Amino acid sequence: MALTPSTMLPLGTPAPDFALPDTDGQTVQLSDFKDAPALVVAFICNHCPYVKHIRDSLRDVAKELQSNGVAVVGISSNDTTSHPDDAPEKMREEKDSVGYTFPYLYDETQKVAKAYKAACTPDFYVFDRSHALVYRGQFDDSRPGNDIPLTGKDLKAAVDAVLSGQPVPAEQKPSIGCNIKWKPGNEPEYFKG
Helix, strand or coil: CCCEECCCCCCCCECCCCEEECCCCCEEEHHHHCCCCEEEEEECCCCCHHHHHHHHHHHHHHHHHHHCCCEEEEEECCCCCCCHHHCHHHHHHHHHHHCCCCCEEECCCCHHHHHHCCCEECEEEEEECCCEEEEEECCCCCCCCCCCCCCCHHHHHHHHHHHHCCCCCCCCCCCEEEECCCCCCCCCCCCCC
């Protein structure tokens, strides 16, 4: 399996807008989070072993962040023709099974993934109160099979810095995982296959 790293969107980039359906068919948009002190956008999916590896820890970290007023949203952009396990009805099952407390959105056109220059699952972005990008990269150093405990330390450190008004740590490591499953002919120019 070829591993794909984050593109590392430039810091300071304004959060690209989105309006996407959640697992209940309700539209969730960026403006819904305008009052949050920080926003975490996670590109995830159901089938990827790298997402499966972190999903319980992601659930717990997201709950902790949400308890501090942080907005968290998950987005799946995979082509469901080639990967039917990532279809919206399966996303609903995954959300219920794992216990995600954040909206889990479906990016059918893949335009939102392209706007964020998302490349892999999982891929994380943290925006400050003004929706400027302050962090992009990994959840933590844990990967399937490397025996490093899951803590979400990189993601949490970035959010904690935003909440406390401190600079976000300058060292930011790309996430790595399965590439987003682009529809045939829809691969973005930044995607290296």
